[in-house]
Amino acid sequence: MSLVVSNLSVSHGAISALRGIDFSVEVGQLAAVIGANGAGKTTLLRTLSGLKDAISGNATWKDREILGKRPDELVRRGISHVSEGKSVIPELSVKENLILGGIWRGKKSDTAEAINEVVELFPRLGERMSQSANTLSGGERQMLAIGRALVSRPKLLLLDEPSLGLAPIVIEQIFQTIDQLRHRLGLTVLLVEQNAMSALEIADIGVIINLGEVVATGPANELINDPALRAAYLGY
């Protein structure tokens, strides 16, 4: 077991967003976290990356507690979070956005190497290195956001709705890329999606959340084929 979340509860002031969440993900697995708008998916990722405090429960990555740590500390432990809505800084250039992910390591050569690998993965970014991130298309921005996270050389990647607001053809590409890179880099991925079908297709396991509670979890292909779940939560 490597990412273990147990009995996790989180609230926004008086609104309770997660109530006793339990699930776990093995190293190298891709887990799709599925749920409707407002189910608590973003809250889950923000808690796991240290942006949000939990009320109770535990979450461990490789047997060490991650709750109560700051995001920059967790980055040093190999956890990178691509937050909802194209997590790039538009005022900076593409290259600067990428460098950002490597600053914490302090070694410029490492960062340059990591950036080269990202450019190999996303050639489109390579062509636009000195452009402002502001000028990128939605899909390119999402790639840049993921690229920035990869420059930090994560072991656990938290992705919050990478397909949000993108054209269907671009969505297809994004999912393909995620599938490729996690095999290539041996990443553990927590992929939050409303696009249930596409996400489950590339996932090993699925975690279905509704109103802040886990309603089903299991191998992705079983979830896809469960008629009751399909009707109730997957929407087809």
Add this chain to the structure above:
Amino acid sequence: MAKVVGGNTGSKVRKKLALFFLIGWILLIIGDRVDELRVYQGAQIAMYTIALASIVLLTGYSGQVSLGNGAMMAVGGYAAALTLNNLQTPIWSAFMMAILVAALFGAFLGLAAARLSGPYLAGTTLALAVGLPAIANQFSFLGGEPGLLFDVGFPPERFGEDFTQYKWFFWIATFIALIALFVTSNILQSRFGRTWRAIRGNSLAAELSGINASQLKVLAFSVSSGLAGLAGAVLAMTISLVAPGAYTLALSFALVTGAVLAGISSLPGVVLGGFILVAIPEIADALASSLGSEDKLNSYLPGLIVSVLLILSVIYTPNGPGENLRKHFHKKSAH
């Protein structure tokens, strides 16, 4: 959001009026039993009370920080002095003029400021406070550095021989302060007061619910400036003078401090704030003379006390001591 404040029914207003009469009567009795210095300080407290009310109205209710209250006090002081010196009208008209002119200035400044979020207003009014002497010296009819005389005259003879000048100041200041507080408290409980609070809570939400936030902010600024102007005229009365040196940046600091100490959104708190502001120089003097009477001590100890109090209160009781007490008792009763 804030709990709904009941409508301003006639009987409530009458009750409040009776309360203010009672307070005024008690103050008059007290004024007869204490020595001259205390009477004079009483007048100062009354003056600070009005000035602090203007800050509570602006900062506590409409969420804007201004260091311009000192400047608005100057405007009021000059307006009152010019009225009294040139038109020879009764004193009350000088005070009315102070309110009117300062409110007009406030409306003008508010037009620029209301479109701006906090730092812009604070910075602009800070600039005004720093530059006030330069501005005042610019116009010869304001009397330059020495300023203008402001003499409300001797107390009426029918009050008798031993009715002193200071007691007369005290009476006027207290009378004005009571009226000003009465009016302010009614404004704050009116529809305007509630809307100001709504804007402070959330400009956007207020805007969506059809409130014109920026117009209301200008109005808040204007009313607050009018109050400050009145306080400025009262200050001028107690020192018989209006001069740039009386309305310094330090005065604006002191006012903000008094307001924060007393609870920035509590109107009754302003009386406490007034007491504190009058007490600080006394305490500083006592401290300074016990530490040796160097010039430095006399000049900078009051400032030190004011700033330390301001800093401590903004960190530990940012919403006034009242909130901390409430929280404290809340916790206790929860156990």
Add this chain to the structure above:
Amino acid sequence: MQKALETLLIGLSTGSIYALMSLALVLVWRSTRVINFAQAGQAMFSTYIGFEIATRSQIFWLGLLFAIVAGALLGAGVDYFFMRVLFKHANSGPALVVAPVIATLGLLGLIRSIVGLTWGGEFKSLTAPASKNGFTFGEVTIPFSPLDSLTIITVAVILIILALLFQRTNLGLALRASAYSPEIAQLAGIRTARTRTIGWAIAGGVGGVAGMLVTSYNFLTPYSLDLLLVFGFIAAVIGGLESMVGAVIGALVLGIGLTIILNYVGTSLVFIGGFSVLLLVLLIKPDGIMARGKVRRG
């Protein structure tokens, strides 16, 4: 023509000092969303330190160095020991919006009183690093002096160092990223709180230079840098508060504008001129002259 050129040059030297104060304010504003009114106090304290060193060693530049170091340490200290505590406590209720502003004012008062209690209120005069008498060409002496040119050069050097720091180094990138988006910066592994403290330190050092330069023209008192704060603020507003380049341009524009008033209208109108500029910018172009239809944040 000659007068116009002189006005321009003196305006540049005046404006370049404003530029430092305005930069200091913008640096803090971008990272902390607070106009740090205590910047005047921090600069004053640093200048008193620099003054002591410069007077004792008879070396202005050594004094300047100490002013920078003192300013940086004080700036970092203010953020670390003061702003962090403040943000932890004053985080709700009506005070939320006003507390930071009021707190920096309190700090200004505190530093002023401490400086006053330590050094007294006397006018201190610093030996300027160059002559204040204008350059002479044959018969003519112009108002522009060696000190003015040295001021411009000093500020230019500081600006170049800052530009290199911000554009070319990882620290600069971290500072910019933390200012634009603290959340994303943090997710990228940057220690944003520490970065912010470094930003305050840089602002403090820059403010110290501004204080030393002003003081080589005028006397030093516990109040002598208030006007610098005001003009620095006006310059920052002209530049739109968000942009460091804007802050510098705003300061130069203001410096030249005020020198024009000084040379062609009269000394006494300088402050009113500056204040009118502020009101005009706020009324007409509240996002500053650099803005291109972007909505102001915060």
